[in-house]
Amino acid sequence: MKTQNTLSFEYSYLNLPEKFYSFEYPQVFKYPEFVKINDKLCRNIGIDPENLVKLIDEIKSGRYNKKFFSQAYSGHQFGHFTNLGDGRALILGEHIIENGDRFDIQLKGSGRTVYARNGDGKATLKAMLREYLISEAMYNLGIPTSRSLAVLKTGEKVYREQENEGAAIFRLMKSHIRIGTFEYAANFCTKNDLKELAYYTIKRLYPELINEDNPIQSLLNKIIKIQVNLVSDWMRVGFIHGVMNTDNVALSGETFDYGPCAFMNYYNPATVYSSIDHFGRYAYGNQPRIIKWNLARFAETLLPILHDDENMAIQMAQNEINEFDKLWETEYYKKMLNKIGFETASPGLYFLIDDILKLMQKNYLDFTNTFFMLSNQEGREIISNKNDELKQWVKTWEKFIDDRGGFENSIPIMQKNNPIVIPRNHIVERALDEAIAGNTYLFENLLKKISNPYSYDIETDEYMNPPDFAFETSYQTFCGT
Numbered sequence: 050m051k052t053q054n055t056l057s058f059e060y061s062y063l064n065l066p067e068k069f070y071s072f073e074y075p076q077v078f079k080y081p082e083f084v085k086i087n088d089k090l091c092r093n094i095g096i097d098p099e100n101l102v103k104l105i106d107e108i109k110s111g112r113y114n115k116k117f118f119s120q121a122y123s124g125h126q127f128g129h130f131t132n133l134g135d136g137r138a139l140i141l142g143e144h145i146i147e148n149g150d151r152f153d154i155q156l157k158g159s160g161r162t163v164y165a166r167n168g169d170g171k172a173t174l175k176a177m178l179r180e181y182l183i184s185e186a187m188y189n190l191g192i193p194t195s196r197s198l199a200v201l202k203t204g205e206k207v208y209r210e211q212e213n214e215g216a217a218i219f220r221l222m223k224s225h226i227r228i229g230t231f232e233y234a235a236n237f238c239t240k241n242d243l244k245e246l247a248y249y250t251i252k253r254l255y256p257e258l259i260n261e262d263n264p265i266q267s268l269l270n271k272i273i274k275i276q277v278n279l280v281s282d283w284m285r286v287g288f289i290h291g292v293m294n295t296d297n298v299a300l301s302g303e304t305f306d307y308g309p310c311a312f313m314n315y316y317n318p319a320t321v322y323s324s325i326d327h328f329g330r331y332a333y334g335n336q337p338r339i340i341k342w343n344l345a346r347f348a349e350t351l352l353p354i355l356h357d358d359e360n361m362a363i364q365m366a367q368n369e370i371n372e373f374d375k376l377w378e379t380e381y382y383k384k385m386l387n388k389i390g391f392e393t394a395s396p397g398l399y400f401l402i403d404d405i406l407k408l409m410q411k412n413y414l415d416f417t418n419t420f421f422m423l424s425n426q427e428g429r430e431i432i433s434n435k436n437d438e439l440k441q442w443v444k445t446w447e448k449f450i451d452d453r454g455g456f457e458n459s460i461p462i463m464q465k466n467n468p469i470v471i472p473r474n475h476i477v478e479r480a481l482d483e484a485i486a487g488n489t490y491l492f493e494n495l496l497k498k499i500s501n502p503y504s505y506d507i508e509t510d511e512y513m514n515p516p517d518f519a520f521e522t523s524y525q526t527f528c529g530t
């Protein structure tokens with residue numbers, strides 16, 4: 050794609066009523082220095098990476114005269130309603146790529162905004178490199194996600210538990226509209242404002258819905274499906290988002306807000322890494338229940354514009370939410386059955402997934418490696434020889450595989466759906482610690498490996514082992530760093 054000499058942004062979001070945003074100017078970074086640029090992504094979307102560097106220079110010298118804005122939103126954080134907004138991020142503008150697709154480019158870690166509350170508006174280098182790494186991993190796993198264009202050091206210190214190097218990230222996303230944006234509109238704006246937001250969202254993300262009988266109902270239906278698709282993908286690869294507050298659920302269906310997220314190693318649905326998730330609300334196995342809860346909050350925001358008759362509106366919203374369980378069951382088992390070699394899912398096969406997961410938990414087996422091992426003869430034997438229960442499961446499974454054309458048919462399906470490399474917590478930590486100390490060797494190598502997560506070569510081995518149990522049970526991740 051042709052690269053542009055200058056960044057030329059559009060600002061369709063600013064056609065919404067002013068309550069939805071605030072014009073902001075980024076903090077002038079003391080000694081900005083780019084530490085990572087996603088050259089390939091920049092070029093794919095027609096941006097010369099030099100333009101990002103120029104933009105930061107222009108901000109520093111006061112020459113940049115375009116608009117920046119932060120978005121207003123609310124959200125349920127751990128179940129409690131709060132008023133929020135971009136406290137440390139601004140949207141530089143909307144970048145249009147060659148095929149006409151529109152993306153927000155956001156700068157996060159850009160300083161305090163009117164929505165900053167008690168926050169310092171800053172971000173640490175470790176957290177921004179972590180976002181870069183994990184979002185790229187998700188993209189390469191084939192899961193919808195925000196992307197990272199570049200990370201820069203700000204030359205300032207950021208204080209958390211200790212002194213950290215400050216940083217900012219350029220983030221690319223179809224749109225940052227969240228369930229929380231609708232919660233803000235429903236709670237603090239007029240019915241007309243809410244309607245404007247809904248129609249803006251439809252036009253921007255799902256223009257095909259505009260001609261439906263009731264576009265608002267269709268939007269709700271669409272968002273439910275898109276989130277079922279997203280979260281079932283997370284389950285497929287063992288991803289734990291860690292902070293599934295409604296303000297972190299994007300209506301574009303992209304994974305975003307990479308705070309305390311992590312990939313599960315040993316299978317256990319109760320796995321939680323986030324240091325603040327004391328009750329396991331956002332544990333791996335709770336993610337389907339939580340996304341349903343979040344979607345119900347979204348449905349509530351739409352009540353005033355779903356139907357003029359309140360009872361009818363409630364009924365319509367309820368009907369849509371009631372569809373969730375069936376949609377979830379179908380999508381989740383389809384993806385999980387793909388992992389054990391079945392192209393199509395039928396309820397008669399579901400027990401195979403339930404049983405292997407129970408056995409993984411009971412035997413402290415690694416989620417990723419177990420599925421990978423099942424896709425090759427040697428691995429199958431190792432799993433089978435562990436104990437009688439696993440042997441029995443493999444035998445039963447193999448019978449179903451034989452009925453459907455044998456492993457020749459099934460292995461390609463398994464290979465497409467079972468990653469071999471995920472960003473393992475202990476390796477991610479080491480890579481980040483070394484990178485912030487100036488040695489990016491492991492960070493770059495890990496990035497290379499997670500760019501090709503479904504393929505194996507001899508160098509892959511060292512990225513495949515789970516951490517030891519002691520590390521795993523004490524490992525913690527942090528939000529908002």
Ligand code: AMP
Nearest residue numbers: 133134135136137165168169170171529
């Ligand atoms: P998050 O947990 O990242 O979704 O953040 C929740 C809210 O806190 C969002 O409104 C953020 O913009 C805000 N926030 C997080 N960290 C900071 C910070 N260091 N300074 C200002 N606002 C922040």
Ligand code: MG
Nearest residue numbers: 296297305306
């Ligand atoms: Mg957030």
